[in-house]
Amino acid sequence: MIRHSLFVPLDESEPDAIARALRKLAVDLPSIRVTVLRRSLDARKGHPIGFHVEVALVREDEIVAEERLPPPRRASTGLKVIVVGSGPAGTFAADRLSEAGARVVMVEQGKAVQPRRHDLAALTQRGELSTTSNYCFGEGGAGTFSDGKLYTRSKDRMGVRTVLQTLTLHGADPDILIDSRPHIGSNRLPKILATQRAVLEQRGVDYIWDDAVVDLMVKDGAVTGVRTQAGRELAGDAVVLAIGHSARRLYEKLHARGVALEPKAFAVGARIEHPQPLIDRIQYGAACAHPRLPAAFYQLTATVEGGGGKRGVYSFCMCPGGWVVNSATESEALCTNGMSLSRRDSPFANAALVVTVEPRDYLGLHGDGPLSGVEFQRALERRAFALGGGAFVAAAQRLDDFVAGRPSEKIERSSYRPSVCPGDVRGALPAFVGNALSVALSQFDRRMHGFALPSAQFVGVETRSSSPLRILRNQALMSTSHAKLFPAAEGAGYAGGIVSAALDGLCVADAILG
Numbered sequence: 255m256i257r258h259s260l261f262v263p264l265d266e267s268e269p270d271a272i273a274r275a276l277r278k279l280a281v282d283l284p285s286i287r288v289t290v291l292r293r294s295l296d297a298r299k300g301h302p303i304g305f306h307v308e309v310a311l312v313r314e315d316e317i318v319a320e321e322r323l324p325p326p327r328r329a330s331t332g333l334k335v336i337v338v339g340s341g342p343a344g345t346f347a348a349d350r351l352s353e354a355g356a357r358v359v360m361v362e363q364g365k366a367v368q369p370r371r372h373d374l375a376a377l378t379q380r381g382e383l384s385t386t387s388n389y390c391f392g393e394g395g396a397g398t399f400s401d402g403k404l405y406t407r408s409k410d411r412m413g414v415r416t417v418l419q420t421l422t423l424h425g426a427d428p429d430i431l432i433d434s435r436p437h438i439g440s441n442r443l444p445k446i447l448a449t450q451r452a453v454l455e456q457r458g459v460d461y462i463w464d465d466a467v468v469d470l471m472v473k474d475g476a477v478t479g480v481r482t483q484a485g486r487e488l489a490g491d492a493v494v495l496a497i498g499h500s501a502r503r504l505y506e507k508l509h510a511r512g513v514a515l516e517p518k519a520f521a522v523g524a525r526i527e528h529p530q531p532l533i534d535r536i537q538y539g540a541a542c543a544h545p546r547l548p549a550a551f552y553q554l555t556a557t558v559e560g561g562g563g564k565r566g567v568y569s570f571c572m573c574p575g576g577w578v579v580n581s582a583t584e585s586e587a588l589c590t591n592g593m594s595l596s597r598r599d600s601p602f603a604n605a606a607l608v609v610t611v612e613p614r615d616y617l618g619l620h621g622d623g624p625l626s627g628v629e630f631q632r633a634l635e636r637r638a639f640a641l642g643g644g645a646f647v648a649a650a651q652r653l654d655d656f657v658a659g660r661p662s663e664k665i666e667r668s669s670y671r672p673s674v675c676p677g678d679v680r681g682a683l684p685a686f687v688g689n690a691l692s693v694a695l696s697q698f699d700r701r702m703h704g705f706a707l708p709s710a711q712f713v714g715v716e717t718r719s720s721s722p723l724r725i726l727r728n729q730a731l732m733s734t735s736h737a738k739l740f741p742a743a744e745g746a747g748y749a750g751g752i753v754s755a756a757l758d759g760l761c762v763a764d765a766i767l768g
Contacts, residue, residue, distance in 0.1 A: 255318055256311040257291065263304040264544050268293075272309060287312045294434035295548070303541050322416040323760070327767045329356035335766060336361065336480055336490035338467045338504075341395025342752045343743030343759035344496030345450065346417065350763035352457040359488055360459055361480065363466035364392030366451075367444040374399065377580060378671040381645035386466060389581040389591060390500045390718070393463075394447045396581065397752045401573050401594045402438030404430055406753040417756045424449040427596075435551065439596025462486070467497075469507055476737035492738045492766045496759060497745035499721040500583050502628050514726040514735035515624035517617060518747050521570070521719040522634060522687055523608035524679050524712035525578045525590040526653075527668055532709065533574070533603045536702045549574035549598040552605070552702060556694040561686025565609050567694035570719055572605035574598045577669040578713050580646050587635035588646055590670070590714035602669045606716040609690040616722075627722025637682040638715040642675055648714040649677025653706050656680050657692045662711070670713050679712045721747045731765040740766060 258279065262271040272288060292308040312318055333356040337344045340362040348358045363386045364370060370392035376382040377389075390396045397403075404421075408414055415431075421438070422428050425446045430436035438446065455461065462482070471479040471487065479489035497504055509515055530549055534542040537550035555568040576594030592604045613627070620629030641649035648670050655662040661678035668674045680688040699706035724747030726734045733739040742748070742762045743755035 255316060257308060258311060259306065259308045261296075261304055262307050263302060264541060264546050268305070268307060271307070276311075281311060285314060287314060290432050292434065293429075293432050297537055297550070299539075303538060303544075303547070321412055322419055323412050326350050326354040326764060329354040329767055333357065333766075334359070334490045335492045335494060336488050337494045337496060338480060339395065339496035339498055339501075339745065340364075340393050340461075341496055341498055341743070342397060342756040343749070343762070344494065345394070345447075345454075345759070346420070346756040347494050347496060347742065347759035347763040348454055348459050349420065349450070350760050351766065352454055352459050354763075354767050356767070358454075358459045359462065359490065361462045361465060361467055361482060361488065362393060363464070363483075364388070365464055366461075367393040367398060367447050370398075371444070377646065381647070381672045383582055383585060383646065385583055385585065386464065388583055389579055390498060390583050393451070394443065395498050396500070396591070396718075397755075398443055398447065399440045399579065399593050400571065400591055401440055401576065402443040403571070403751065404436040404438065404753050406751055406757070408754055408757055410757060413757045413760060414753060416760070417753050420450070421446060424453070437596075439598075440593045441595040467504060470511055470513075470736070470739070472511070472736065477733075477739040492740060494740045494742055494759075494762055494766070495725065495746060496742040496755075499718055499744045499750075501745055502583070505625060505628060505723065508725065509623065509625055512735060513733060513739070516724050516726060517613040517624050517627050518722065518724045519610060519612050520627065520722045521566075521568075521608035521610050522631070522683065522715065522717045523567075523606055523691060524683065525592060525604055525714055525716050526607045526710060527578055527602055527604045527666075527713055528705075528710045530575050530601055530603045532704060532707070536704050549603065554698050554701065556697045558690050558693040558697075560690040560693070561615065561684075565686070565690045567607065567609050567690050570606040570608050570716075572603070574603050575600045576602065576604055577671075578602075578604050578648075579670070580648070580714075581718055582635065582639075582646065584632070584635070586639050586644075587632060588639040588642060588648060588714055589631075589635045589717045590648065591716070591718070600669055604669065604713075606719060607691055607694070607712075608716055608719050609687045611687075615684070615686070624723045631717040631722060634682060634684075634715050634717050638679075641677045641679070641682055646672060648674050649679055649682070650674040650711050650713045651677060651679040652708050652711045653695060654708045656688075656712055657695060657706075659688075666709055666711050668711070668713055674713060679715065682715050720750050721745055723747060731762050
């Protein structure tokens with residue numbers, strides 16, 4: 255196999271560019287197969303805009319080994335595993351365990367993806383929140399309705415490839431295997447999840463919906479199963495905690511049970527919203543209207559002084575052509591997230607702009623234990639709810655007003671539902687967060703001229719960038735305090751995002767299988 259890289263200008267089709275490159279290489283076309291391995295958009299300033307494409311040239315008689323994880327070790331006879339949470343970590347752990355022949359019971363406090371949609375409609379249309387079925391809880395976890403972003407910093411090439419191939423097997427666009435910034439879209443991911451679930455059910459995985467785990471069953475320091483809200487006692491040889499970053503009631507029970515937890519750093523801020531055409535013009539310049547260009551993306555980072563030291567400020571979960579959504583899980587407490595469909599055709603762009611928060615910032619304010627970060631988040635979310643006047647109306651603040659420290663009296667249109675009202679978003683945030691964001695905005699505007707125009711605004715507060723605590727585990731991925739308990743992914747404080755969480759689920763499954 256020979257790898258070859260080429261540049262495809264906007265006004266040349268990919269097949270034509272590949273054919274041109276092969277002619278230049280004097281390749282005998284009938285004797286080879288051409289496969290696109292990687293595609294990335296290059297929109298750097300001062301460079302021609304186009305796509306970098308890497309292709310593989312393979313002889314017809316050449317066999318190329320598939321790049322994916324080897325099959326799992328066979329499960330011991332009768333092995334039964336309880337998986338708590340049906341997000342990517344829980345689902346991929348169940349996938350690998352059931353492939354190995356283990357009996358798996360999946361317990362999810364929310365609903366399956368289709369009935370979950372009805373609860374989201376009630377929230378966005380009427381401000382009616384289900385505390386167990388919402389943008390955070392339910393089949394697929396928080397990522398189901400958050401664009402289906404598949405970016406990861408993991409260097410585990412075979413693991414990443416395995417996750418992406420599994421998603422394509424269940425209906426995802428095969429382009430996720432080659433795009434540098436792949437995503438599925440919140441409109442397509444639900445069907446993929448349902449298809450994957452059907453396969454797991456055929457293998458014997460049992461699903462329990464709409465029933466929260468409320469306690470662990472423990473004997474001689476080892477976890478033997480879980481108890482649920484409905485009174486079920488589910489025994490197992492191992493328990494996987496794939497609970498997501500918002501499982502606050504279960505965090506409280508784990509702490510009461512003496513499960514080893516520690517506070518950790520996370521980030522808070524607000525969701526910034528721009529007109530998507532503005533971001534397109536900033537990023538693409540004169541080419542912004544070209545039909546081959548997707549809705550423009552950005553990624554921004556800065557380090558600023560504030561609150562007793564240097565602070566990281568960065569964009570998170572950027573959604574081109576997307577919507578700001580209400581990711582609340584508790585009544586009278588509002589927080590935001592972003593989502594977009596596969597077409598990314600909303601007239602708005604949004605992203606979280608967040609500031610790092612260290613344990614020193616919240617320990618002592620809401621107690622000194624590992625749950626103090628949760629209480630720090632709650633306090634901000636309750637302020638944000640009060641600013642909107644109830645019913646999950648979100649306060650919005652124009653950037654010029656935010657920097658000046660004055661409440662907005664007039665705001666721009668927003669994608670957030672049910673509605674927005676003028677308010678003082680900065681006033682809902684800790685002073686060190688507001689100050690850091692204000693300083694960083696001027697830096698971001700120098701890199702993306704026009705980013706801090708008054709036509710942009712902050713909406714609500716963003717508090718759930720990651721878990722505020724860590725469930726401690728050892729090198730065997732088992733709880734340091736409770737044998738047979740396997741904390742996984744973002745809810746345990748280890749891996750965030752769909753692909754990274756799925757990878758952690760696979761690793762936990764392999765740890766259980768030995």
